[in-house]
Amino acid sequence: MPPRLAPLLEQFDFARRRLTNRLAGPLMDSGSGTDVGVEPMTDDEYFWEPVPGCWSVRRRSSGPGPGATLLTGTGDWGRDAAPAPHPEPPPFTTIAWRLSHLSELLAMRADHTNGSHAMTREEYPVAADAATAVAALDAGAEAWRSALLAADDRALDTVGHSTYPYGSDPENPFIDIVWWVNQELLHHGAEIALLRDLYRARHR
16 A cells, blocks of 8 residues: 555545444544443434525425425435525535435545446436445445455546546546545534434434
8 A cells, every 4th residue: 555545544444434434323433532421313304404495315205395496316216406506595405415426426436436437427326225225335445445445655646537527536646535524524424413413403
């Protein structure tokens, strides 16, 4: 492994483990290095809309939610979306939306790095329940990790090593994309954790 990739992979593994444990339990890091119990996320929590007008994942037969113009993905469910320019201010999104977004970007970036280089958003399945969504996150993270382990120093410096078409990947060195994916996992993971806390407090 290239030495400069090692800390980024370590950070990715740490963020992935914390988020997965936060969602599925039975234990999670309290933030101080000690483990505390946590219940697996329920479907009600997965779909919880804490404010009006949330973007989420929905039955395709129901159509897109407020401010969205389409449901992206394949299958009976889709994720609220709209073509650029996106709504301003950005809509508040549910755990379901955020998990779908994270899982998709991990799986698709893996495919466009050392896979078929052909996967599209329209082909990516959208999870209709919490357990499936957590499994999809884990599968996407494992696929991306495999892509990282296959990268050597030359790949890290190669512009367009990832051909993911929904970001700046074709214009940037792969090492920049590795960093970007880490911050996506870190900041969306923090958002999801906060939503879990708010949901729990609301139902006390």
